[in-house]
Amino acid sequence: MNPQTTRARDAYAPRARRVVVGVSGSIAAYKAPSIIRLLRAAGHEVRTVPTAAALRFIGAPALAAVTGAPVQSGVFDDAAAVAHVQMGEWAELVLVAPASADLLARAATGRADDLLTATLLTTTAPVVMAPAMHTQMWNHPATRHNVDTLRRRGVTIIDPDAGPLTGTGHGAGRLPEPEQIVARALDVLEAAHTPAAPAPDALAGRHLVVSAGGTREPLDRYATWQPLLRPTGLCDRDRRGRPRRPRHVGVGACRAGGTGRAARTG
Numbered sequence: 001m002n003p004q005t006t007r008a009r010d011a012y013a014p015r016a017r018r019v020v021v022g023v024s025g026s027i028a029a030y031k032a033p034s035i036i037r038l039l040r041a042a043g044h045e046v047r048t049v050p051t052a053a054a055l056r057f058i059g060a061p062a063l064a065a066v067t068g069a070p071v072q073s074g075v076f077d078d079a080a081a082v083a084h085v086q087m088g089e090w091a092e093l094v095l096v097a098p099a100s101a102d103l104l105a106r107a108a109t110g111r112a113d114d115l116l117t118a119t120l121l122t123t124t125a126p127v128v129m130a131p132a133m134h135t136q137m138w139n140h141p142a143t144r145h146n147v148d149t150l151r152r153r154g155v156t157i158i159d160p161d162a163g164p165l166t167g168t169g170h171g172a173g174r175l176p177e178p179e180q181i182v183a184r185a186l187d188v189l190e191a192a193h194t195p196a197a198p199a200p201d202a203l204a205g206r207h208l209v210v211s212a213g214g215t216r217e218p219l220d221r222y223a224t225w226q227p228l229l230r231p232t233g234l235c236d237r238d239r240r241g242r243p244r245r246p247r248h249v250g251v252g253a254c255r256a257g258g259t260g261r262a263a264r265t266g
């Protein structure tokens, strides 16, 4: 395949991306390992950043094992690596699942009091959050406001499912299944790396010149050239000085006298 075609194909082919998975303190944190596993199975490289509360629901060793890399939670865990900046710069996608009410509030107000919120502040990658909480927390005006703020800033919020909740509760607030979350997150990732199609009227009102390169063609051999050639005295007589009949005037006839040539146009 020619190198240009290969380059164009590779530019649009899905490729392994760097994904930061944030996990916050929800009972649904037990679904995080499945989310991480699905992302890695899709070929992506993952780093996991749990909050301190998340580590009370699921242990760092389990998260490290499914991630295939150590997990960090605080900004002081590895100060030499300046992880609170490095993690956000490394990410090509940040997925927070589950996102607790508290995490949404901290992200919406721009807090940076742990590695996950610092990463959210430093990254320029697309951010996807999958909230999970009790229905009252989800419906509270403070949470609604935080969700609206994050959406306005471009964060993709995956609405929670309705169903049985922790304790005796039932309603909106359940974390959707890992497959749904990963599918949505990968859609966002792909959209971020697919060049946008130009708007239908993007070229409206513009003046364009289209060049297809030079063309080469012989001069018209016959009578159409007579008016141009006659005044110069070229080609209107044969080698012996006898006048030519008009139908013999042209390039073919001139070649005998050494004046035939081709024209270049374009």
Ligand SMILES: Cc1cc2nc3c(=O)[nH]c(=O)nc-3n(C[C@H](O)[C@H](O)[C@H](O)COP(=O)(O)O)c2cc1C
Residues within 6 Å of the ligand: 023, 024, 025, 026, 027, 028, 051, 052, 053, 054, 099, 100, 101, 102, 103, 104, 132, 133, 134, 137, 166
């Ligand atoms: C058993 C239990 C379950 C919890 N489940 C949730 C939950 O699903 N969603 C939520 O927002 N908070 C939940 N919380 C409360 C959070 O863990 C708490 O607000 C914590 O401060 C969140 O911290 P983080 O946002 O830093 O992870 C739960 C707490 C407990 C003890």
